[in-house]
Amino acid sequence: MKQKLFALLERDYEEMIDIRRYLHQNPELSFQEIKTAAYIVNFYKQLGIEVKSGVGGNGVVAKIKGEKPGKTVALRADFDALPIQEETNLPYKSLFPGVMHACGHDGHTATLLILGKVLHELRTELEGEYVLIHQHAEELAPGGAIEMIKDGCLEGVDVIYGTHLWASLPYGAIHYRTGPIMAAADRFEVVIKGYGGHGAQPHKTKDAIVIGSQLVINLQQIVSRRVDPIESAVLTIGGFVADNAFNVIADSAKIWGTVRSFNEDVRDLLEEEIGRITKGTCIAADCDFDLKYERGYPAVVNHRDETEFLARCAKEIPENTEIQIANPDMTGEDFAYYLQHVKGTFFFTGAMPENVEKPYPHHHPKFDINEKSMLAAAKTLGLAALKSQD
Incomplete structure (x- = not known):
């Protein structure tokens, strides 16, 4: 069965490339993926595969039933683009x-579509059921996963697998990790409410820029002085705006940023400390403030048995030449929600473009992937799905 799976995926590799390139030309933003969802639905309908649209919003779920009894395995790919x-x-x-x-x-979607096509072709020889989750809105919290789960996409699922084509890793790499592999991703925004005035009369004002600057410095002490050094955390100020004429003292200033962590206790501490320090800084300056803290995706926490199983499967695939334990990454992913409901694992598939000294990072305007990574990902996900029946 493994050889049949691999042979069929190799046969349809050019179609996988064509799909990826079509999707790349026709991107849609998070929560706006109407045409992309319709494309996915049409692909499955033409093959005679059971498919449901509008799952939790713009999500799509296809199901392939083998003719023999067995477990229900879910595979997930996201399909939204970026602004x-x-x-x-x-x-x-x-x-x-x-x-x-x-x-x-785009590569994730093409990978799962062709894998679904191949599994459907092999259905008379398959055990169990395969649930193909095409998720919208991964890039923008609250994300699509949580609503798709509420809408039943995991009902009856025994195990779930997902991968991210990772351009910073060389082609042939499979990086996996038990426990936290990607971080919880939160955001905050503070508006300093000072008292503006003439630049020549600072004693009559409450300078929102000076107060905000002090707040930025104070917030940077949270990770270095409040978080246990054994734990990992990041607090980044992403923006500071107080736009005025050259001779005007700012009446208000807006500061925003992101917070990343793996441990829920650390996550709670970070939120609490941001509130405490913001309040204290503004009390000292005798000014008011508004603070908005929004929790994004939780940490992606892989299950041990399923992760070790995935690693064993990866070693059976010729394309995978660098299989190793990943370092935790501070980027976020709403695959985390699936793992809170069902056992499974999420891993990285090396997708560094060929003949480049330094690849452009994810979310860069010159970002690209090595399309061969899609075939490696399809084989790895497909083999894990099949062998989950053993």
Whole structure:
């Protein structure tokens, strides 16, 4: 069965490339993926595969039933794009200004579509059922996963697998990890409410820029002085705006940023400390403030048995030449929600473009992937799905 799976995936590899390039040319932003969802539905309908649209919003779920009893295995791919103006010279670059597949979700979708096609072709020899989850809105919290789960996409599922084509890893790499592999991703925004005035009369004002600057410095002490050094955390200020004329003291200032962590206790501490320090800084300056803290995706926490099983499967695939334990990554992923409901694992598949000294990172306007990574991902996911029946 393994050899049949691999042979059929190799046969349809060119179609996988064509799908990826079509999707790359036609990206859609999170929660706006109407045409992409319709494309996915049409692909499965033409093959006679059971498919449901509108799952939790724009999500799509296809199901393939083997003729023998067995477990229900879910495989997930996301399909939204980013608000980025593409700057590549690819012949299949985005046709839509300001929207780009700059994270590899086009490749994820093409991988799962062709894997679904192959599993359907093998259905008379398969055990169990295969649930293909095509998820919308991974890039923008609250994300699509949580609503798709509420809408029943995991009902009856015994195990779930997912991968991310990772352009910073060389082609042939499979990086996996038991426990936390990607971080919880939160955001915050503070508005300092000072008292503006003439730049020549600072004693009559409450300078929102000075107060905000002090707050930025104070917040940077949270990770270094409040978080246990054995734990990992990041607090990044992403923006500071107080736009005025040269001779005006700012009446208000807006500061925003992101917080990343793996441990829920650390996550709670970070939120608490941001509130405490913001309040204290503003009390000292005798000014008011508004603070908004939004929790994003939780950490992606892989299950041990399923992760070790995936690693064993990966070693059976010739394309996978660098199989190793990954370092935890501070980027976030709403695959985390699936793992809170069902056992499974999420891993990285090396997708570094060929003949480049330094690949462009994810979310960069010149981002690209090595398309051969899609075949490696399809074989790895497909073999794990089949062997989960053993």
